[in-house]
Amino acid sequence: MVLFVFSTILFLLASLLSLISRREKWKRLLGCGGVVAASLTGLVPAVLLLAGGDPVEMTLGSPIPSLTLRLGLDALSAFFLVPIFGLSALVGLYALGYLKGEGRWLGNLPFFPLLVVSMAGVVTARNGFLFLMFWEIMSLTSYFLVTTEHEQREVRHAGWIYLAATHLATAFLLVFFVLIFKKTGSFDFKDFALLKSGPWTGLLFIFALVGFGTKAGIFPFHIWLPHAHPAAPSYISALMSGVMIKTGIYGILRTLTLLPPPPLWCGEALILFGIASAVLGVLYALMQHDLKKLLAYHSVENIGIIVTGLGLGMVGRSQQNLAVEWLGFGGALFHVLNHAVFKGLLFLGAGNILRATHTKSIDRLGGLIRFMPLTGITFLVASAAICGLPPFNGFISEWLLYLGLLEAAKTSARFPLFLCVSAMVGIAFAGGLAVVCFTKVFGVAFLGNPRTEHAKPLEAKWKQLAPMIFLATACLTLGIMPQLILPWLQTTLLSIGSNASPLATGHPLVNLGIFSRAFAILIALFLLVHWIRSLLFSSRTVRIAPTWDCGFKGPTPRMQYTASSFAEPIRTFFHVLLKPAVSARNPEGLFPDKSHFEEHVDDLSERLWFSPLVDKIASFLSGLRKRQRTRVQDYLAYIFVTLILLLLVGVWIGI
Numbered sequence: 022m023v024l025f026v027f028s029t030i031l032f033l034l035a036s037l038l039s040l041i042s043r044r045e046k047w048k049r050l051l052g053c054g055g056v057v058a059a060s061l062t063g064l065v066p067a068v069l070l071l072a073g074g075d076p077v078e079m080t081l082g083s084p085i086p087s088l089t090l091r092l093g094l095d096a097l098s099a100f101f102l103v104p105i106f107g108l109s110a111l112v113g114l115y116a117l118g119y120l121k122g123e124g125r126w127l128g129n130l131p132f133f134p135l136l137v138v139s140m141a142g143v144v145t146a147r148n149g150f151l152f153l154m155f156w157e158i159m160s161l162t163s164y165f166l167v168t169t170e171h172e173q174r175e176v177r178h179a180g181w182i183y184l185a186a187t188h189l190a191t192a193f194l195l196v197f198f199v200l201i202f203k204k205t206g207s208f209d210f211k212d213f214a215l216l217k218s219g220p221w222t223g224l225l226f227i228f229a230l231v232g233f234g235t236k237a238g239i240f241p242f243h244i245w246l247p248h249a250h251p252a253a254p255s256y257i258s259a260l261m262s263g264v265m266i267k268t269g270i271y272g273i274l275r276t277l278t279l280l281p282p283p284p285l286w287c288g289e290a291l292i293l294f295g296i297a298s299a300v301l302g303v304l305y306a307l308m309q310h311d312l313k314k315l316l317a318y319h320s321v322e323n324i325g326i327i328v329t330g331l332g333l334g335m336v337g338r339s340q341q342n343l344a345v346e347w348l349g350f351g352g353a354l355f356h357v358l359n360h361a362v363f364k365g366l367l368f369l370g371a372g373n374i375l376r377a378t379h380t381k382s383i384d385r386l387g388g389l390i391r392f393m394p395l396t397g398i399t400f401l402v403a404s405a406a407i408c409g410l411p412p413f414n415g416f417i418s419e420w421l422l423y424l425g426l427l428e429a430a431k432t433s434a435r436f437p438l439f440l441c442v443s444a445m446v447g448i449a450f451a452g453g454l455a456v457v458c459f460t461k462v463f464g465v466a467f468l469g470n471p472r473t474e475h476a477k478p479l480e481a482k483w484k485q486l487a488p489m490i491f492l493a494t495a496c497l498t499l500g501i502m503p504q505l506i507l508p509w510l511q512t513t514l515l516s517i518g519s520n521a522s523p524l525a526t527g528h529p530l531v532n533l534g535i536f537s538r539a540f541a542i543l544i545a546l547f548l549l550v551h552w553i554r555s556l557l558f559s560s561r562t563v564r565i566a567p568t569w570d571c572g573f574k575g576p577t578p579r580m581q582y583t584a585s586s587f588a589e590p591i592r593t594f595f596h597v598l599l600k601p602a603v604s605a606r607n608p609e610g611l612f613p614d615k616s617h618f619e620e621h622v623d624d625l626s627e628r629l630w631f632s633p634l635v636d637k638i639a640s641f642l643s644g645l646r647k648r649q650r651t652r653v654q655d656y657l658a659y660i661f662v663t664l665i666l667l668l669l670v671g672v673w674i675g676i
Contacts, residue, residue, distance in 0.1 A: 028063030118484030237269025255372025291332030298325025348425030377478025
């Protein structure tokens with residue numbers, strides 16, 4: 022824990038020094054460089070523990086009597102610290118170049134190191150009180166980073182939605198820990214083993230699911246993601262989407278280690294939530310014109326894939342089916358790591374595009390591959406990885422989940438076959454739509470001709486490109502050699518309660534080394550075909566000519582496919598579910614005036630429950646405000662009633 026504590030001190034120093042520094046250059050170097058140094062320092066103990074080290078704990082002093090504050094590092098914490106610290110170091114290096122010349126953003130830079138250290142605190146806390154403290158710090162620091170450009174109205178609105186959603190999650194988690202305290206008399210994680218199986222187990226799991234699921238972005242609690250990510254600076258979006266939402270996944274997994282084994286329906290419910298998140302997330306992503314909003318909805322999709330794996334693992338554990346448990350939890354954990362890699366890369370690529378073109382609208386881009394080749398290539402690699410295409414890393418984790426679902430359908434008599442088939446179809450359907458979506462994004466943004474003057478940018482500097490090249494290499498490495506991560510998975514699975522791992526018994530379903538040989542053959546064949554093609558065309562003259570223009574001699578970039586026209590068949594097919602709002606003015610007459618067409622798709626969750634709920638709460642609070650008076654006696658009465666209510670709650674809880 023010494024290196025972890027030292028890393029924490031470095032994060033705090035980076036935040037403090039970037040706060041008090043007056044020069045923009047030093048503020049940027051101390052804040053971002055401090056994050057890089059502290060993250061690399063904290064990465065060392067996490068990797069060493071996953072490589073075979075022993076779990077460690079540390080007790081902190083507490084100002085509150087009978088309350089022990091402890092930090093601990095076990096395999097589950099270490100597995101999540103690897104993407105947290107790894108991506109944070111790369112994002113810190115990226116931000117050194119990204120923030121150059123952006124003096125107006127540096128005022129919120131001190132919250133960057135605090136966000137990273139609070140995420141590390143969440144996954145290492147061993148006490149409910151300390152966990153909630155770090156959770157709240159993480160929520161508040163990320164809020165201030167999301168609202169960096171607070172002078173814009175839409176950014177303030179996005180920040181308000183994020184703050185409301187994250188405090189809703191905190192409220193459910195507070196009830197979760199209070200209920201456990203009522204049963205055990207302690208907030209310490211090691212005392213949660215006193216809990217007995219019963220109706221309380223399912224209730225506690227529901228509170229944990231809503232609390233952690235809101236932070237993770239599980240449908241229908243995902244509503245803050247498509248608002249917060251477009252509003253935040255791109256390097257913060259990469260950090261939030263790549264690792265911060267994974268703290269919700271960590272919370273669900275940690276809950277499984279603290280509570281008695283939950284009933285079978287809890288795993289089945291997670292699978293249903295996962296399928297809904299994956300399918301609806303990618304559908305809404307396909308309808309977006311804002312690049313960062315599109316990527317935000319893909320976070321919902323991938324969280325759905327992870328949650329499906331968690332549900333499958335819970336089903337396997339409840340039925341004592343070791344293969345299903347390992348494949349479910351193993352596939353989910355592998356996808357946690359994979360998503361951090363390719364989603365971080367996609368948001369960093371979006372940041373390069375935004376800085377160069379000053380627009381997030383996909384329809385205003387075009388031909389970027391000619392001006393930003395490295396950004397285009399790395400973005401293409403990440404696009405293939407998030408679609409689950411071989412030989413990239415997203416394919417491996419999804420393949421594990423397919424194997425787990427097939428194994429469950431074959432060996433689990435109590436697990437509904439319909440649910441297995443639905444999950445496989447859902448993941449496959451989401452993957453197919455993801456291919457369509459990123460074909461749209463890459464084709465419209467990087468190929469063709471520039472649609473506006475803004476779409477003729479310059480390539481980013483090396484500080485921004487180096488982390489992207491590293492992440493693109495990681496996408497390929499984890500796809501070609503997935504067996505490198507298997508020892509980490511085995512260690513983590515044992516720490517969350519698996520009695521043994523199929524890896525230790527040579528289970529044939531997890532022989533991931535076969536992918537190295539298969540992909541090596543595939544790459545060799547590709548190179549061979551390319552070499553043969555070069556030989557065949559070496560003596561031929563290649564003529565370059567414009568594409569057929571149907572006899573029209575004045576083509577313009579406006580005649581190219583747009584993001585809207587590309588997605589129109591999907592939108593038409595799912596019209597009943599998506600319910601798009603159309604604003605159109607059709608051309609009329611022989612010499613028509615200006616025409617107009619705009620189509621907008623509202624989020625189902627926001628339309629059906631989030632907005633009506635917020636409106637009712639606002640109406641209720643407005644009514645209370647009208648009833649307020651200026652007499653001191655009224656305020657004293659309010660305070661007295663509140664204290665009585667708190668006393669009754671305390672008596673019921675047993676404090």
